[in-house]
Structure formats: C-alpha cells, structure tokens
Amino acid sequence: MTIERVTRKWKNSINVVTIGNDENKVQVGGETTLPFLHDEGEMPHKPVIALEVYDQVPDTWTDSLLETLGDVVKDPVEWAKKGKELGVDLISLRLTKHALEENPTSPKECAELAKAVSDATNLPLIVWGTGDKEPDNDMYPAVSQALAGQQCLFGSATEDNYKTLAATCIADGHNIISESPIDINICKQVNVLVSDMGFPLDKLVIFSANGPLGYGLEYAYSIMERTRLAALGGDKLMAMPIIANIGPEVQRAKEVKASVEEYPEWGSQKERGIGWEVATAVTYLQAGTDILTMCNPEAIKLVQEYIDGLMAAKK
Amino acid sequence: MALTAMDIYKLLPKTNCGDCGTPTCLAFAMQLANKNASLDDCPHASDEAKDTLASASQPPVRLIKVGAGDKEIEIGNETVMFRHEETFHHACGLAVQISDELSDEEADKEIEKINNLWFERVGEMIGVELIAIKETSRDAEQFAGVVKKVVEDSKQAPVLMSYNPEIIGKAFELVSGLAEAKPLIYAANEDNYEQMVEIAKKHDVALVAYAEGLEALADLTAKIADLDFKNIVLDSGSRDALDVLNDTTQIRRQGLKNNFRPLGYPTIAFATEDDKEEVVVKASTYVAKYAGIVVIKGDEPWQVLPLLALRQNIYTDPRVPPTIEPGVYEVGEVGPDSPVLLTTNFALTYFTVLAEVEASRIPAYILSVDTEGQSVLTAYSSENLNAEDAAKAMNSSGLKDKLNHSEIIIPGYVAVMSGSLEAESGWSVKVGPREAGGLPNYLKEYTS
Numbered sequence: 001m002t003i004e005r006v007t008r009k010w011k012n013s014i015n016v017v018t019i020g021n022d023e024n025k026v027q028v029g030g031e032t033t034l035p036f037l038h039d040e041g042e043m044p045h046k047p048v049i050a051l052e053v054y055d056q057v058p059d060t061w062t063d064s065l066l067e068t069l070g071d072v073v074k075d076p077v078e079w080a081k082k083g084k085e086l087g088v089d090l091i092s093l094r095l096t097k098h099a100l101e102e103n104p105t106s107p108k109e110c111a112e113l114a115k116a117v118s119d120a121t122n123l124p125l126i127v128w129g130t131g132d133k134e135p136d137n138d139m140y141p142a143v144s145q146a147l148a149g150q151q152c153l154f155g156s157a158t159e160d161n162y163k164t165l166a167a168t169c170i171a172d173g174h175n176i177i178s179e180s181p182i183d184i185n186i187c188k189q190v191n192v193l194v195s196d197m198g199f200p201l202d203k204l205v206i207f208s209a210n211g212p213l214g215y216g217l218e219y220a221y222s223i224m225e226r227t228r229l230a231a232l233g234g235d236k237l238m239a240m241p242i243i244a245n246i247g248p249e250v251q252r253a254k255e256v257k258a259s260v261e262e263y264p265e266w267g268s269q270k271e272r273g274i275g276w277e278v279a280t281a282v283t284y285l286q287a288g289t290d291i292l293t294m295c296n297p298e299a300i301k302l303v304q305e306y307i308d309g310l311m312a313a314k315k
Numbered sequence: 316m317a318l319t320a321m322d323i324y325k326l327l328p329k330t331n332c333g334d335c336g337t338p339t340c341l342a343f344a345m346q347l348a349n350k351n352a353s354l355d356d357c358p359h360a361s362d363e364a365k366d367t368l369a370s371a372s373q374p375p376v377r378l379i380k381v382g383a384g385d386k387e388i389e390i391g392n393e394t395v396m397f398r399h400e401e402t403f404h405h406a407c408g409l410a411v412q413i414s415d416e417l418s419d420e421e422a423d424k425e426i427e428k429i430n431n432l433w434f435e436r437v438g439e440m441i442g443v444e445l446i447a448i449k450e451t452s453r454d455a456e457q458f459a460g461v462v463k464k465v466v467e468d469s470k471q472a473p474v475l476m477s478y479n480p481e482i483i484g485k486a487f488e489l490v491s492g493l494a495e496a497k498p499l500i501y502a503a504n505e506d507n508y509e510q511m512v513e514i515a516k517k518h519d520v521a522l523v524a525y526a527e528g529l530e531a532l533a534d535l536t537a538k539i540a541d542l543d544f545k546n547i548v549l550d551s552g553s554r555d556a557l558d559v560l561n562d563t564t565q566i567r568r569q570g571l572k573n574n575f576r577p578l579g580y581p582t583i584a585f586a587t588e589d590d591k592e593e594v595v596v597k598a599s600t601y602v603a604k605y606a607g608i609v610v611i612k613g614d615e616p617w618q619v620l621p622l623l624a625l626r627q628n629i630y631t632d633p634r635v636p637p638t639i640e641p642g643v644y645e646v647g648e649v650g651p652d653s654p655v656l657l658t659t660n661f662a663l664t665y666f667t668v669l670a671e672v673e674a675s676r677i678p679a680y681i682l683s684v685d686t687e688g689q690s691v692l693t694a695y696s697s698e699n700l701n702a703e704d705a706a707k708a709m710n711s712s713g714l715k716d717k718l719n720h721s722e723i724i725i726p727g728y729v730a731v732m733s734g735s736l737e738a739e740s741g742w743s744v745k746v747g748p749r750e751a752g753g754l755p756n757y758l759k760e761y762t763s
Contacts, residue, residue: 001533003575006568017443061750097645213435214624216663218631221603229397252752254670255620265431267616275595279621282599283629285559299594306596310557 005221007040008033010232013201014239014290016140017175019090019153020248026089028205028290029241034228035288046311047285049300050126050293051083052247055105057111058096058185062252064270065296080117086300090153092126092293093117094248099135099163115146126177126243126293136229137164141241144239148172150214153291155179155243156207157194159186165171166197177243182209182219184226190238205291212249212256214282220244221287226289247295250277274298282306318371320348321593326364327357334358335386336711353378375570377580379521379548379607381408381445383474383497388444390548390607391581396699397537399633405753406630407601407623408608410445410474412587425614426469432619434543435468437666438639441623443471447501447610450477455485462498463490471762473498474610478525494518499608502524502550504536512544520546527552529565530755537617540576547633559584563605579723581607601679602626632653636688637662638664643707643712644669647678651719655677655759656704656747656754658726659686667751675755677762682723691726706740727753 016030026048033041048178057066057073072078080091093114105113118125127143129136130240141164144154148171155177157165162178169176178194180187187206194203206227224242231239250256256276260269277299280290285307294300324344334355337343346352347368354360354368378392395401411429413422446465450458457467465473475498477483477596484501487493502525503511515522524539525545526532532551539547551562569578584606586597596612601609602625611618616761631637633716634685641660646669658668660683672679686694686703694700709723721742723735727749737744748757 001530001537001577003529003533003569003578004573006572036557038566039561064728069606142402182363213621214628215667217625218628218633221455221629222397222633225397226399249406254674255624257674265434265616266620271591271615272620275594275617275621278592278596279599279625282596283625285604286600286603302596305593309555310555310560 005039008037010041012232012234012236012239014228014231014241015044015204017153017203017205017241019126019151019175021149021151024122024135025151026124026126031228032232033290034232035286043311045290046256047290047292047307048089049303049307050090050291050297051086051088051300052079052094052293052295053083053093053108053117054094055097055110058248058251059115062257062269065251066272068270068297076091076113077116077120077180077225080121080123083123084121084296084297085114086297087304088123088294088300090124090126091121091129092116094128095139096130098139099130099132104135107139110139111142111146113252116276117145118150118152125150126153126155128177131156131158133206135160140165141168144172144174151175153177153205153243157190159190162194163197166194166199169203170199175205177205177207177238178229178280179207179209181214182211182223184230187223187227188235188237191240195237201236201240204240206238206242207245208245210249210284212246212253213276214253214255215281217283218282221283224284224287224289232311240289242288243291243293244281244289246281246284246292247277247299248282251295271293274302278302285310316583318348323347324367326361326367328359328361332359342622358408362657369405370538370576371503371574373579375414375579376567377545377547377627378405379546381497381521381608383495383500386444386470386472387497388472388594393524393570393605395580396571397566398629402632402634403630405607406626407606408445409443409626410447410471410608410610411443411614411619412447412449412476412585413461414456414611415448415450415452415461417461419460422464422605422720423468426464428614430470432614432616434623434625436624437637437662439627441627443501443619445474445608445610446471447476449475450475450479450482453482455482456489457606459486459489462486464492466490466492466496470494474501474608475499476501478502478504478507480507480514483511484514487514497521498650499523499548503507503535503539505531506536508539509542512539512542515545515546516542516544518718521545521548523548523550524580525550525552529562529569529578532577536580538664547577549580549582550690551582551709554585556600558595559606560600560604567605582606582678583610585610587612589620591615595621599625603629613634638688639665639683641683641685641708643714644681644683645678646672646681647676648680648681649717651717652719652724653677654721655682655714655718656680656724657682657684657709659689659691659700661686661688661690661694664751668754671754672758675758677758679758680714680717682708682712683713691728695729695732700729700732702735702739705736706742709740709742710749
C-alpha cells in the first residue's frame with residue numbers, strides 16, 4: 001500500500017556560522033530540517049569535530065586517555081598538531097593558566113600560545129576561557145587581537161559576563177559562544193544581551209552547558225531539541241548552531257574514571273572511555289549539535305565515520 | 316490521535332433522538348470526546364462510526380510485552396516524538412544476539428557473560444533483558460538446544476530468530492517452558508507469515524514482522540492483522556544508521572500523527588556489526604531515536620554500559636524530578652570523626668556527590684535534605700533549601716549520636732546560608748566546594 005509520509009516542513013533555517021578564513025574555513029548550521037532527516041529539508045553543512053587542547057593537562061583526566069594521547073599533551077602546539085593528523089575540523093583551545101592563583105600566565109602569553117596553535121595547524125580555532133570573570137576579561141582582548149581577522153569562535157558569553165567579550169569580538173571580527181546553564185530562557189536572554197551590544201546574531205553559537213552521558217545528559221538533550229524546534233519554527237533568537245562539550249565532560253563520568261581494579265565488572269577502562277565519549281557525541285548529534293569538542297582520538301575517528309555515514313546523500 | 320467532539324459528531328446520526336440519554340447528538344459527541352460516554356449508548360450508530368471510534372481509542376503505538384514474570388518487558392505505547400513534550404513511556408529492550416551454532420560449552424560461557432550485564436546505577440538495576448538466538452544452523456535440534464539453555468540458565472527472555480517456521484515451531488515442542496517464557500519470534504515475512512502467526516497465536520507470544528521498506532511492511536502487518544493478530548513488532552529491514560533513523564522516525568509519526576494502524580507498533584533495530592565500537596555508535600542512535608528493541612552483537616560491559624546509561628537518561632520522565640529518600644547515607648567505613656556533607660534529595664545531585672565522596676576514598680556521611688527533588692541552587696532560590704529545615708534535618712537525623720563532632724560541610728553555592736544555619740542548628744558550618752568535582756581535594760585537606 002502507499003503510505004502518505006508525515007513530513008515536517010519548517011519556515012526558518014539555522015544561521016550559517018563561518019569559523020576561520022579562506023581555504024581552511026569551516027561552516028556550520030544552515031539546517032532546514034531536524035538532524036539527518038534529509039528528505040524533509042537541507043543540512044548543507046555537516047556537523048564538525050574540534051579536538052580539545054588545553055594549555056595544561058587537566059588533573060582530572062584519566063591516565064587511560066593521557067596514554068592514548070601520548071607525549072603531545074606536554075606541549076599545546078604539538079597537541080594541536082595531533083588534531084591535524086586526526087583530520088578534525090577545528091581546534092578547541094582551552095586557556096586555563098591565566099586564571100591560576102599562583103603564577104598565572106599573562107594575557108600576552110595566552111595570545112602567543114593561541115597564535116602559535118593557529119599558525120602550527122592552520123585550522124580554525126575555538127578559544128575558551130575558564131569562566132572566571134576577571135582573568136577571562138583580562139585575557140580575551142589580548143588573544144582576540146592576536147587572532148584578529150581569523151574569525152575564531154570565542155567562548156563564552158554568559159548572562160553576567162558578556163560585555164568585554166562582545167566588544168572585543170566585534171572589533172576583531174570573531175564569533176562568540178553564548179552559554180547558558182541548561183536553561184532555554186537564559187539561552188535566549190544571553191543571545192539578546194550579546195546582540196544588544198551590536199553583535200550580529202549570525203556570528204553566535206549556542207552552548208547549553210551540557211553534561212556527559214549518565215550525568216544529566218537528558219536535560220541538555222531536551223534543551224537542544226527544544227532550542228532547535230523553536231528555531232526552525234521561526235524564533236530567530238534561537239536560530240544558532242549548537243556546540244556541545246563532549247570530551248572534557250566525559251572525563252568527569254565515574255564510568256570513565258574508575259579503574260578496572262575498582263570495577264572489574266565494567267570491563268576495559270580504555271574501551272569504556274571510548275564508548276562513553278562516542279555514545280555522548282552520537283546522542284547530542286541526534287539532538288541537533290553542530291560542533292562537538294572531543295578528546296579521545298579513537299572516539300573522534302568513530303564519530304567522523306558516523307557523521308560521514310549520516311551525511312551520505314540518500315538514494 | 317484523539318478525535319475532537321466535531322469529528323465524532325460528523326459520524327453520529329444527527330437526529331437528536333435522545334435515545335442515548337443525552338438530549339442532542341452534539342452533546343453526546345462531547346461526552347464521547349471526553350470519554351464520559353460510550354458509543355454503545357447510541358443504538359443508531361453506524362458501523363463506520365464504531366470502527367472509527369474504536370480505532371481512535373486505541374493507543375497510537377501498540378503496547379507489546381515480551382518475556383514473563385520478572386523477565387517481562389513492555390515496549391511501545393509511546394505518545395510523543397520528543398521526550399520534553401511528555402515523556403517516553405517504555406524504555407527500549409536491549410538484546411544481545413548469539414549464534415545457535417555455539418557448542419554447549421560456548422553457549423554456557425556466553426550466557427554467563429550476558430547474565431553479568433546487569434548493573435546498579437543511580438539506585439536502579441539496569442541491564443540486558445533479552446538474548447536473541449540467531450538460527451544459522453538449519454538444524455531445529457541445534458537451535459532448540461541453545462534456546463533451552465537461554466530459557467533455563469539466563470536472566471533474559473529469548474528472541475527466537477529464524478525465518479523457518481518449522482524450526483521455530485520445533486523449538487516450542489522441544490523446549491519445555493518456552494511458551495511460558497513468552498519469547499519474541501523473529502520474524503514473519505511475506506512468505507512465512509501465515510505459519511508464523513499460527514505459532515505466535517498458539518503460544519500467545521509477540522511476533523516481529525519483517526519487510527523491506529515501510530510500504531511492504533505495512534502490507535505485511537495488514538495481512539497479519541487480517542488473521543486477527545496484532546501482537547506485532549516492526550522491522551523495516553534497514554541496517555544502516557541513517558536509514559534506521561529515517562524509518563523509526565517515520566513509523567513513530569505514522570502512529571502518532573496519522574493514526575495509521577499498519578505501522579502503529581513498536582520497532583526493533585539491529586546494531587549487529589562485527590566492529591565492536593561501531594555497535595555502540597549505531598545502538599546509541601537507536602536508543603535515542605525511537606527503537607522499541609535494540610539488538611546488539613557484543614557482550615562486553617564497556618559496550619553495554621553506555622547504552623544502558625543512555626537509555627536510563629532518555630527514558631527519564633522529565634515531568635518528575637528524580638529523587639532519593641531524604642536522610643543520612645554512610646559512604647565507606649564511617650566513624651565518629653568522619654566528615655558530614657549536606658546536599659539535596661535531587662537524585663542527580665546526590666549521586667554526583669556520592670560518586671565524588673567515593674572517589675576521595677574518605678569515609679563520610681551524606682545528609683540528604685528534602686528539597687522536593689530540586690538541585691542546590693534551585694532549591695535555595697525557591698526556599699526548599701533553607702536554614703530552618705536543614706537544621707531540623709541535621710538535628711533529627713541521629714547523626715549527633717554517631718559523631719564526636721558537630722561540624723557539617725555545605726555546598727559552596729549556598730555559602731550565604733552558613734551563618735543562619737549555624738544559628739538555627741547549633742552546628743559548626745564549613746563551606747565546601749561549589750561543584751562536587753572539588754570534593755576529593757576538599758575532603759583530603761579537610762581530614763588532614
């Protein structure tokens with residue numbers, strides 16, 4: 001029998017955000033359909049993966065991940081080059097040392113590092129602060145200026161700290177991550193605040209402070225779905241691509257941190273780490289994520305293949 | 316899809332005869348729409364009206380049961396496309412597929428391994444509920460032998476995978492207790508459906524309908540329904556993640572939006588690749604997007620654990636905050652000088668704190684205060700976490716008898732209440748870290 005397909009057509013599209021310049025640029029967004037339902041609308045740009053690179057190795061990460069990454073973690077520039085090798089689309093550079101209480105790095109040193117990472121990889125850059133207001137606001141202008149014109153993605157603007165970042169990014173032509181604490185109303189509010197500063201809406205990317213699989217994933221999952229439905233339904237203040245923090249969040253999960261000696265019934269810790277990161281990434285992709293930030297090289301390869309499969313033109 | 320009063324009115328005789336006990340047909344239609352009346356009350360209702368109403372009152376996605384007793388699972392009966400619209404009601408079943416060509420010894424080992432794929436997580440037992448025995452031996456006795464082991468030795472309900480009705484039928488003959496175990500039969504297809512339906516009917520068990528593509532599948536389930544059998548699970552034949560996603564989405568929509576009966580059943584999806592990681596990738600997709608049963612190939616805990624956690628997350632009811640019983644919880648070998656930590660009774664907060672205290676390896680008491688399932692900050696701003704109630708909880712907890720101190724650590728986010736809490740409770744209040752992740756370091760310093 002013939003079946004009358006139930007399809008959903010939407011009036012609005014997600015903004016296209018360009019990160020980077022010229023031949024190395026990455027574009028995300030532009031969807032006119034829910035994730036991967038290609039018969040119903042366009043998904044002109046595939047979801048992309050950024051390799052997480054820190055200016056110092058987070059002390060909470062598992063040995064298992066550090067072993068997989070190898071010696072490169074001692075040098076952020078070398079670490080970032082690993083991303084090139086893995087074929088990731090962007091580098092997600094996390095600056096944290098400027099917020100240390102003892103011997104913080106100077107904004108100038110932050111800028112030099114960011115520039116060095118950019119030069120060494122020639123990949124578009126996402127640059128994050130720590131969320132500590134004062135050190136971040138000291139750091140942003142120097143780093144932004146050093147990367148002026150490169151259309152990086154800076155994170156993150158929050159409800160109570162957005163002005164410095166917005167002003168800086170307007171001056172230097174960067175994109176901004178607008179962050180909200182798993183709250184769809186605050187999400188919209190931050191977008192409004194940033195755009196009231198004269199920052200263009202189509203240079204914003206939404207971050208809902210998502211958790212890892214098993215630790216509140218469902219909250220961010222539903223917030224993302226609601227955000228995307230509202231955007232496609234016509235809300236231009238929500239029509240931004242979405243970024244999800246995958247790798248560093250996954251490193252917080254007990255099922256990833258616990259050694260096989262502690263929980264023999266959970267099996268290989270190395271494989272568990274990969275499985276957890278992959279399952280978290282896959283699930284957020286299904287909710288509408290456009291940019292995934294990831295840590296584990298094995299997990300990255302698997303998700304790259306998965307995305308390619310889902311983007312393969314149907315029929 | 317529910318019918319409106321106007322939809323129903325159009326189906327009534329519109330004579331306003333009053334024989335139903337309601338003065339007008341429109342009023343009666345409104346009663347029907349609100350489910351306060353039955354169409355049986357109208358002696359003049361047409362067959363068309365009866366059919367339409369009967370079909371509209373059925374759940375859009377049929378509820379299917381597999382397994383028996385404590386191995387029984389329910390799937391289907393879903394009402395929404397997105398969990399935030401209401402909730403996803405029946406968590407998908409997870410099945411591990413095994414071959415019927417395993418030797419006795421291999422089968423025993425495999426079953427033991429799968430039996431261990433049960434875990435306690437956030438206070439709930441989660442695990443693999445089904446074992447799918449795939450027939451490739453073409454040998455009814457060989458197949459029945461493995462099925463028998465699953466029925467007798469496993470914690471799982473069986474899925475009998477063969478397109479050969481003779482082999483399936485023979486399994487029911489050879490394995491005592493198989494019918495009572497309520498296996499799922501996989502699968503009826505265009506060629507065998509009459510025999511398969513007969514077997515499924517005879518033993519009152521659910522049956523997967525398999526056809527390539529939604530059109531062929533709808534044709535098949537319509538034929539099966541004509542045999543007066545509706546205990547059906549759907550397999551559209553797709554095995555690629557993209558195709559499965561599109562099919563399960565369309566099938567769910569056909570049920571919910573079109574009330575299209577031939578596809579108004581739960582689905583089964585397969586992630587049965589040889590590549591162990593790829594299995595996790597695909598199965599995660601199917602857990603999130605609408606599969607009623609996910610069959611995987613692979614029995615490693617690292618493959619299964621993320622899928623179970625994902626299922627637990629996705630099927631959490633967003634309307635109900637997950638809570639734990641307020642009270643005192645002991646972590647590790649506590650003693651009179653162990654630290655005491657205060658937190659909320661929001662399950663996520665509690666279990667996050669618990670995980671970090673465990674990770675610190677420092678024995679401690681956790682006092683979970685009743686905040687109606689709200690997290691620290693939300694509870695504080697809504698006054699469900701306040702000094703007065705917290706003090707009461709502290710002093711009525713019996714902790715004082717167990718301790719040689721009266722010091723409590725509160726979450727860093729509510730540092731502001733430390734003064735009033737000290738005054739109300741008489742305890743000395745220490746401010747802990749804002750995030751649970753800071754607890755191991757904090758506790759190490761605290762106890763040194």
